[in-house]
Amino acid sequence: MLQRHRVIAVITATVVTAAVAGCSADDEAGGSPNTLVVSAFSFGSEELQEAVIKPFEKATGYTVKLDTGSNSERLTQLQLANGRPDSDVMLISDYYAALGQSKDLFQSISADDVPNLGKLSDFALDDKYLGPAYTYQLDGTLYRTDKLDAKEAANWSVYSDKKYAKKTAMPDISVTAGQLTVSGIADTYGSGPYDIDTAYKTMASWAPNTLQFYTSSTEVTNLLTQGEIVAAPAISAFATDLIKSGEPVSWVAPSKGKYMATNRLMIPKGAEHLKAAYAFIDYYLSATAQTKAAEVIGDMPVNPEAKIPDVLGKVAGKAASDPVAAGFQTLDPDTIVDHRDDWVDRFAREVSSK
Incomplete structure (x- = not known):
């Protein structure tokens, strides 16, 4: 686990050289020490600006440039x-954070x-992440809620009930809910979250009666609101706006096989503005920012001092x-990184093509 009371950061050669020379890493890099670039998801970027970035700028005097894109696009660029x-x-999401670590990028x-x-x-x-x-x-x-x-x-x-044939959807393994769903089914019907053989055999038997394997939040929420499906595995965040809008839709945790993913704050190796980066991360993890992000973005807070909005509750x-107390577990990033490519290929052959 990241240690609360000891330094675990490995100071880069650039920072050491800058300290010896009597200047900051920001000055050494030639950029403004009061500016930093934050790389984030395209989805929800306006809400991120409102909830975190603008209040951070006001509170600290730093200026933030926001660069957005998908996990894979941004990791490739890095x-x-x-x-x-x-x-x-x-x-960045936990899998891509771990993948970047395996390439020594953070x-x-x-x-x-x-x-x-x-x-x-x-x-x-979690000490598996930097x-x-x-x-x-x-x-x-x-x-x-009007059907189930x-x-x-x-x-x-x-998802195997013939009564709901062609009235359910499943996530493709490429989306966040995809791997979590595979592992939940593996844990429920097999020997644990990485019993992929059992998970894929089970999901393949459901596939003929599955209307669609979705690849975006828009797809699955549209299918639900239009009444084309009655249920689909999905992350809880998808339910927030639907509930606010009064749609007859809700979300429930599985009775068994409960898994969660995390989004993480990472600093790339060679980052020019370390002081500003540390300040931004510290602000984002504060109770104030976590509360605002929960209200505006719908983020589940990781700071226990943050207030939980009624809709998230x-x-x-x-x-x-x-x-964790509610029974949710995270997946081991090393296992996922080691097997992900094979599991994605197999999912297309053994599950979604059925």
Whole structure:
């Protein structure tokens, strides 16, 4: 686990040289020490500006340039930068954070540089990652409340029920809910979250009666609101706006096989503006920013001092404040990175093509 009271960061040669020369890493890099580039997801970027970036700029005097794109696009760009990244902080999902670490693209973060690390929930400080989680996503079932009750929707068997033939959807393994769903089914019907053989055999038997394997949040929410499906495995965040809008849709955690993903704050190796990067991460992990991000973006907070909006509590219950106590587990990043390419190929052959 990221240590709260000792330095775990490996100081780069650039920073050491700058310190000896009596100047900051920001000055050495030739950029403005009061500016930083934050790389984030395209989806929700306006809400990120409102909830975190603008208040951070006002509170600290720093200026933030936001660079957006998908996980894979941004990680590829970082790899091509060859140690001279265009960004100082990267908001990225846990799998891609781990993949980047395997390519030596990120540096570790110390509680000495980011004091709010000491205030986070334990699961946000997993020592398998060089950077902390700033939010998490719970996998479960989105369902129409006029067609199913919560108990029925919480059981994976709803996807094999002939009564709902062609009235359910499943996530493609490429989306966040995809791997979480595969592992939930593997745990429920097999020997554990990495029993991919059992998971794929089970999902292949459901595939002929599955209307669609979706690849975006828009796809699955449209299918639900238009009444084309009654249920689909999905992350809890998809339910927030639907519930706010009054749609007959809710979300429920599975009765067994509960898994969650995290989004993490990472600093690329060679980042030009370390001081600013540390300040941004520390601000984002504060109770103030975590509360605002929960309200505006719908992020589940990892700082226990943050306030949980009513709608998040309505969607996720106890898991909105303590997912581990609610039975959710994270997946081992090393296992996922080692097997991901093979599992993606097999999913296309053995599941979604059926």
